[in-house]
Amino acid sequence: MGIYVGAALGVLGLIVGYAFSDGRAFWNFLGQTIWNPSSSFVLIAVPLFLLMGEILLRAGLSDRLYRTLNVWLSRVPGGLLHTNIASSAVFSAISGSSVATAATMGSVALPFFKGRAYDPKMVLGSLAAGGALGNLIPPGITFIIYGLITETSVGALYNAAVGPSILVVVLFTLVILLKARTAAPRDPDAPRYSMREKMMSLVDLAPTALLIFIVLGTIYGGLATPTESAALGVVASIVLAGLGGKLSWKMLNDSAEATARNTAMIGLILFGAYVLNFVFTNLGVPQALAKLVSEMPLPPWAIMLMIIGFYLALGTFMEGFSMIVTTIPVIFPVVVALGYDPIWFGVIVTMLVEIALISPPDGTVLYVLQGMRKDGGPISDVFSGVMPFMIVYIAAIGILMYWPGIALWLPSVLK
Numbered sequence: 001m002g003i004y005v006g007a008a009l010g011v012l013g014l015i016v017g018y019a020f021s022d023g024r025a026f027w028n029f030l031g032q033t034i035w036n037p038s039s040s041f042v043l044i045a046v047p048l049f050l051l052m053g054e055i056l057l058r059a060g061l062s063d064r065l066y067r068t069l070n071v072w073l074s075r076v077p078g079g080l081l082h083t084n085i086a087s088s089a090v091f092s093a094i095s096g097s098s099v100a101t102a103a104t105m106g107s108v109a110l111p112f113f114k115g116r117a118y119d120p121k122m123v124l125g126s127l128a129a130g131g132a133l134g135n136l137i138p139p140g141i142t143f144i145i146y147g148l149i150t151e152t153s154v155g156a157l158y159n160a161a162v163g164p165s166i167l168v169v170v171l172f173t174l175v176i177l178l179k180a181r182t183a184a185p186r187d188p189d190a191p192r193y194s195m196r197e198k199m200m201s202l203v204d205l206a207p208t209a210l211l212i213f214i215v216l217g218t219i220y221g222g223l224a225t226p227t228e229s230a231a232l233g234v235v236a237s238i239v240l241a242g243l244g245g246k247l248s249w250k251m252l253n254d255s256a257e258a259t260a261r262n263t264a265m266i267g268l269i270l271f272g273a274y275v276l277n278f279v280f281t282n283l284g285v286p287q288a289l290a291k292l293v294s295e296m297p298l299p300p301w302a303i304m305l306m307i308i309g310f311y312l313a314l315g316t317f318m319e320g321f322s323m324i325v326t327t328i329p330v331i332f333p334v335v336v337a338l339g340y341d342p343i344w345f346g347v348i349v350t351m352l353v354e355i356a357l358i359s360p361p362d363g364t365v366l367y368v369l370q371g372m373r374k375d376g377g378p379i380s381d382v383f384s385g386v387m388p389f390m391i392v393y394i395a396a397i398g399i400l401m402y403w404p405g406i407a408l409w410l411p412s413v414l415k
Contacts, residue, residue: 004268006265006267006268006269006270006271006272006273007268007272008272009269009272009273009275009276009322009325009326010268010271010272010275010276011272012276013272013275013276013277013278013279014275016276016279016280016283017030017275017278017279020279020283021282029278030275030278033274033275033278034271034274034275036274037148037270037271037274038267038271040148041225041227042144042147042148042154042225042226042227043144043145043148043270044227044230045139045141045144045226045227045229045230046141046144046145046263046266047259047260047262047263048227048230048231048233048234049095049096049097049139049141049230049233050096050097050100050141050258050259050262050263051234051255051256051259052094052095052211052215052230052233052234052237053094053095053096053097053100053104054100054254054255054256054258054259055234055237055238055241055251055252055255056091056094056095056104056211056237056241057100057103057104058241058246058251058254058255059237059240059241059244059246059247059251060244060246061207061208061237061240061241061244062087062091062104062105062108063108064204064205064207064208065087065090065091065204065205065208066083066087066105066108066109066112067201067204068201068202068204068205069083069086069087069090070083070112071197071198071201072198072201073086077177077180078176078177078179078180079118080109080112080113080116080118080123081118081122081123081126081176081180082173082176083109083112084105084109084123084126084127084129084130085126085129085130085133085169085172085173085176087105087108087109087130088101088102088105088127088129088130088131088133088134089130089133089137089165089169090208090212091104091105091134091208092133092134092135092136092137092140093137093138093139093212093215093216094139094208094211094212094215094233095134096134096135096139096140096141097134097135097140097141098131098132098133098134098135098320098354098357098364098365099131099134099357099364099365099368100134101130101131101133101134102127102128102130102131102132102134102365102368102369103131103368103372105127105130105131106127106131106368106369106372107372109123109127110123110127110372110373110374119179119385120375120377120381120385121381121382121384121385122176122179122385123385124369124370124373124381124382124385124386125382125384125385125386125387125388125389126172126176126385126389127369128358128363128365128366128369128382128385128386128389129172129175129358129386129389129390129393130172131357131358131365131368131369132354132355132357132358132365132389132393133165133168133169133354134354135320135350135353135354135357136161136164136165136168136347136350136351136354137161137165138158138161138162138165138216138219139158139215139216139219139226139229139230140158140161140350142320142321142324142349142350142353143157143158143161143346143350144226145270145321145324145325146324146328146346146349146350147346149277149324149325149328149329149332150328150332150342150346152342152343152346153343154225154226155219155225155226156343156411157343157346157347158216158219158220158226159220159410159411159414160343160344160346160347160407160408160410160411161347161350161407162410163406163407163409163410164347164351164396164400164406164407167396167399167400167406168351168392168393168396171392171393171395171396172389172392174392175388175389175392179388207240207244210236210240211233211236211237211240214229214232214233214236215229215230215232215233216229218232220414238252266321269321269322269325270325273322273325273326273329276326277329280329280330281329285330291337300338300339300340301401303334303338304335304338304340304401305401307331307334307335308348308352308397311323311327311349311352311355311356312352312355312359312394314327314356315352315353315355315356315357315359315363316356316359316360316361316362320353320354320356320357320364321353323353323356324349324353328349331349332345341404341408343407343408343411344400344404344407344408347400347407348397348400348401351393351396351397351400352397354393355390355393355394358386358389358390358393359390360383360386361383363386366379366382366383366386367379369382370382
């Protein structure tokens with residue numbers, strides 16, 4: 001119907017709440033229901049990570065990152081396609097957003113492929129797959145939202161995401177290697193670099209490495225919360241932009257405006273979802289559903305497969321962030337009742353959100369990349385190009401179901 005997601009959630013919550021209450025209890029708690037998430041210290045990390053990504057984009061650090069990795073990977077079978085995945089993975093470690101990662105690395109990478117013998121479908125598919133790493137690799141924003149809704153430790157979720165992130169990157173690399181012969185032949189014009197030149201190129205990685213150390217190092221070292229580390233990252237990105245001669249009032253103003261728009265969008269969706277969730281919880285909907293599902297004559301793994309299938313279907317027509325804030329309050333009690341670890345499920349649902357972002361026909365990342373193309377090609381190129389990566393991403397979820405220790409080992413060690 002064209003109604004904004006936040007408004008649809010909030011209005012539905014108001015209608016249902018008014019219909020099933022005498023008015024007094026519902027209206028008395030409504031303001032507090034919205035105030036709690038809006039004043040959450042954990043949630044402050046979201047606009048801070050968004051602001052850091054906007055500053056980095058305008059400071060040109062993403063371009064330096066891509067050029068450096070290209071020096072090391074251009075002669076590998078698959079060449080620049082590997083650079084797409086590697087640069088997106090590294091940028092994800094300071095971005096926290098899939099759409100921001102895809103938009104940033106897409107704008108940097110696409111000019112490199114002009115006039116080269118690469119299959120455009122694989123080029124766009126690898127960039128979409130790289131963008132899908134944005135929320136999975138810490139400090140992904142989805143983990144913050146999941147932790148806030150389910151009262152799960154964000155730090156533990158970040159620890160749990162390390163193993164699955166490595167697994168997904170390895171699977172993406174294998175896809176490129178398997179298709180390298182036809183989709184990305186070895187480029188005879190790719191320049192050869194001496195080891196000295198390769199080592200010298202690492203200088204351009206220093207700013208990015210410093211930011212990753214500040215953001216993730218302080219979180220994993222127990223020196224700062226995700227919110228505090230995000231604030232440190234913003235300050236560091238401003239300093240790096242100044243050292244690179246890119247800092248100006250206009251740049252900061254543009255970064256702040258873009259951050260404000262994205263934060264407002266996320267905030268409205270979250271507040272609308274909280275109103276609806278508050279009403280559903282008071283009506284006992286999640287509890288009743290959890291009881292119903294847990295008593296079904298099926299083993300827990302079969303029910304979990306049904307939940308994963310539900311998310312995969314939902315992701316074909318619903319935006320990932322909206323999907324998590326509207327479904328987690330209902331699904332989470334079911335998962336806990338089945339005996340699954342909340343941290344493990346946080347990783348699984350984040351991966352499912354990522355798959356939703358690259359799922360035709362409504363994947364946000366796919367349309368972001370299509371909008372950046374200069375050749376006027378059809379969007380079917382993006383759809384078909386991302387399919388091999390989406391399939392191995394789903395396979396990664398299957399692997400995590402069989403070996404949950406991939407996600408749970410590091411949090412258990414770092415307790």
